Amino acid sequence: MRLSVLLLLFWGSRALSRYHPREITPSYGPLSNEQVTNDTKGQTNPEEHTVKFWYDKSSATLKGRFKTQPREGVAKNLILFLGDGMSPTTVTAARIYFGQLANKSGEEQELIFDTFPYTGLSKTYCVNSQVADSACSGTAYLTGVKNNLHTIGVTADVGYQDWRGMANSDYHTSSIAQWAQEAGKGVGIVTTCKVTDASPTATYANTASRYWQTDQDILKEAPDAQGIQDITRQLVENAPGKNFKVILGGGRETFLLMDQDDGYGNKGLRGDGKDLIQAWKDSKDSKDNATYVTNRDQLLAVNVDKTDHLLGLFHHNHMDYHLEANASHQPTLWEMTTMAIKMMQKEENGYFLFIEGGRIDHGHHDNKAHLALDEVVEFHRAIEVALHLTSEDDTLIVVTADHAHTMTLSGYPSRGSDIITTLQATDDNMTYSTLSYANGPNRNGFEKNGSRHNIVNDDRGAADYRFPTTYYLESETHGGEDVAVYARGPWAHLLVGVFEQTVIPHVMSFAAKIGPAANITVDKSNSTSASPGVGNNMLGLTLTVIILTILY
Ligand SMILES: *[C@@H]1O[C@H](CO)[C@@H](O)[C@H](O)[C@H]1NC(C)=O
Ligand SMILES: *[C@@H]1O[C@H](CO)[C@@H](O)[C@H](O)[C@H]1NC(C)=O
Ligand SMILES: *[C@@H]1O[C@H](CO)[C@@H](O)[C@H](O)[C@H]1NC(C)=O
Ligand SMILES: *[C@@H]1O[C@H](CO)[C@@H](O)[C@H](O)[C@H]1NC(C)=O
Ligand SMILES: *[C@@H]1O[C@H](CO)[C@@H](O)[C@H](O)[C@H]1NC(C)=O
Ligand SMILES: [Zn+2]
Numbered sequence: 001m002r003l004s005v006l007l008l009l010f011w012g013s014r015a016l017s018r019y020h021p022r023e024i025t026p027s028y029g030p031l032s033n034e035q036v037t038n039d040t041k042g043q044t045n046p047e048e049h050t051v052k053f054w055y056d057k058s059s060a061t062l063k064g065r066f067k068t069q070p071r072e073g074v075a076k077n078l079i080l081f082l083g084d085g086m087s088p089t090t091v092t093a094a095r096i097y098f099g100q101l102a103n104k105s106g107e108e109q110e111l112i113f114d115t116f117p118y119t120g121l122s123k124t125y126c127v128n129s130q131v132a133d134s135a136c137s138g139t140a141y142l143t144g145v146k147n148n149l150h151t152i153g154v155t156a157d158v159g160y161q162d163w164r165g166m167a168n169s170d171y172h173t174s175s176i177a178q179w180a181q182e183a184g185k186g187v188g189i190v191t192t193c194k195v196t197d198a199s200p201t202a203t204y205a206n207t208a209s210r211y212w213q214t215d216q217d218i219l220k221e222a223p224d225a226q227g228i229q230d231i232t233r234q235l236v237e238n239a240p241g242k243n244f245k246v247i248l249g250g251g252r253e254t255f256l257l258m259d260q261d262d263g264y265g266n267k268g269l270r271g272d273g274k275d276l277i278q279a280w281k282d283s284k285d286s287k288d289n290a291t292y293v294t295n296r297d298q299l300l301a302v303n304v305d306k307t308d309h310l311l312g313l314f315h316h317n318h319m320d321y322h323l324e325a326n327a328s329h330q331p332t333l334w335e336m337t338t339m340a341i342k343m344m345q346k347e348e349n350g351y352f353l354f355i356e357g358g359r360i361d362h363g364h365h366d367n368k369a370h371l372a373l374d375e376v377v378e379f380h381r382a383i384e385v386a387l388h389l390t391s392e393d394d395t396l397i398v399v400t401a402d403h404a405h406t407m408t409l410s411g412y413p414s415r416g417s418d419i420i421t422t423l424q425a426t427d428d429n430m431t432y433s434t435l436s437y438a439n440g441p442n443r444n445g446f447e448k449n450g451s452r453h454n455i456v457n458d459d460r461g462a463a464d465y466r467f468p469t470t471y472y473l474e475s476e477t478h479g480g481e482d483v484a485v486y487a488r489g490p491w492a493h494l495l496v497g498v499f500e501q502t503v504i505p506h507v508m509s510f511a512a513k514i515g516p517a518a519n520i521t522v523d524k525s526n527s528t529s530a531s532p533g534v535g536n537n538m539l540g541l542t543l544t545v546i547i548l549t550i551l552y
Helices: 001-020 033-041 051-067 088-101 132-144 162-169 177-183 216-222 231-237 276-282 296-300 333-344 360-365 367-390 503-512 532-551
Strands: 078-081 119-124 186-194 246-250 290-293 307-315 353-358 395-401 407-409 424-425 430-433 437-440 467-472 483-488 497-500
Touching: 051 078, 078 132, 078 360, 078 497, 078 503, 132 177, 132 503, 162 177, 177 353, 177 503, 186 333, 216 437, 231 276, 246 333, 276 290, 276 307, 276 437, 296 333, 307 333, 333 353, 353 360, 353 367, 360 424, 367 395, 395 503, 424 483
Parallel strands: 078 353, 078 395, 119 497, 186 246, 186 353, 246 307, 290 307, 437 467
Antiparallel strands: 119 483, 395 483, 407 437, 424 430
16 A cells, blocks of 8 residues: 555656756767857846846836727728748747847847747648648638638638639628728738738739749649639739739749740740730839839839839749848848838828738748848848837737748757757657757658668758758648737737737728728727627526526
8 A cells, every 4th residue: 555655746746847857958978078169158137036027127118018009090001020930839939049240148138029028829731631831821811701712802602722612702702902992091911921912912812823823834733724814914904913013022933924025044944925014014003113123223223202013022932041041132131121011101191011921931931041031130130120100099910821841949958058959868879959940851860771860960050950840741731720920000919819810901901990890880889798799698698597506
């Protein structure tokens, strides 16, 4: 009897220490002392050893909160910043990376959107999928309606590649870009991806496939399709795209013909005889003030006062990663953002801008976490610029992501450990990095003889280093967890709590008095019920409780 109690106690404590081993300093199995010292700063800030430090820090936070007043005026301007694939883990890792670029330990660093007054979590699932792609997610956060994977700007009645459903305008959803335009606001889109990639596409197109970016794409996958337009045509020929004041990003190839050169030795992809860059210029009232640019110098030289419409296509495909780009040729995301906001400041009725850090997602898909984190820092810089150029009184800025990824930040690396290169030991004498993926294209996880690969001698600091994965897939997948929403400006305080991703454009619509939520009125008469409907439900619930109480 006594023995079994002792045994239970023994197993109990074993179980506890199994989950949270007391010895959190890794043994570093095969790592030399020198490698350990190089990889972890291992020093703590003496100030952080005091009670006062933490109390002071918290008091400052409280005092900041006291000063935060909900703004209830109309949002004249709306900016939606989208970090493609910027999962909560990605934000944490990028924050550390950003701090370490400045030679700090990193964990305590703040990205600019960490300082926003209101945050919430958005649920990203799509109508037919637990995990979103950028197409159905874009439809949710830009048109306020959830739909099917790989489809954009159409309801869930339209399946993937269902061109007949796509041709039926009853199934089309309308985006916040359209609501803004109908209210006389200027609209612009900025991305580091192709301007016809899934996220920006959700501002202007209705399509049964995110991949139908040219006539040839449709021909390949739906040869019978008739009466539908590819994505690039929709951008140039239809409202709201054809009226966008600013379009900046990559993707010249889907605008140009197969035998047409883009000026940099790359051919177009179209087969329908339509040069859509020319068509874009021709569609403007005055060609003189429709400006088309293809590199950084040209962008920086744009005369804002003399330009009504600006099209900037800086790459035949997606723009290069910031770390791999020719900085004198390719503008940064913050440079594009600056130009877009300057163009928009001419709009008497205000504007809607969609600005995407698109390649965070691509870094992750390739297991190249270093590139992904660096793209988040660039995204942060663009937001920082936007804060300087706008006022919190009349501009609602929302920063969010479309979906998560499978990257984790794990182990117990010492404070200040290099977020990119630090190694920790496994219990079978191998090593793992702080960042790793559940799946993806990194074949280096295994040796040819089937045993696991020890990453100790890899060039882990290289920008394009592929981080370890558990399962091999050609492309790392998205993750299904909620993503964060950061908001600042009029009605930003509505974006708190946990909500469907579709709530984001609804709140922006309400804040700017445009689109579907323009006429929703604030009813503060009953603090617990937002609408009569909710009140009735409460009454029903109360009655049910009373009846059940009587029955029992
Ligand atoms: C950080 O330290 C490195 C190496 O000492 C140095 O080259 C770099 O300029 C420093 N960066 C900053 C932002 O201080
Ligand atoms: C653009 O061209 C139109 C037509 O020529 C003209 O009315 C308008 O003033 C021009 N806008 C600018 C900013 O020059
Ligand atoms: C970088 O871009 C500049 C400006 O376009 C160009 O002159 C230079 O040759 C490019 N450098 C490389 C290495 O391609
Ligand atoms: C790890 O290496 C040590 C020392 O060589 C050895 O004793 C131990 O059995 C190894 N552990 C595993 C799980 O291989
Ligand atoms: C598998 O290959 C790796 C790399 O060549 C080598 O280090 C390891 O010892 C091999 N393992 C076995 C079990 O042969
Ligand atoms: Zn993706």
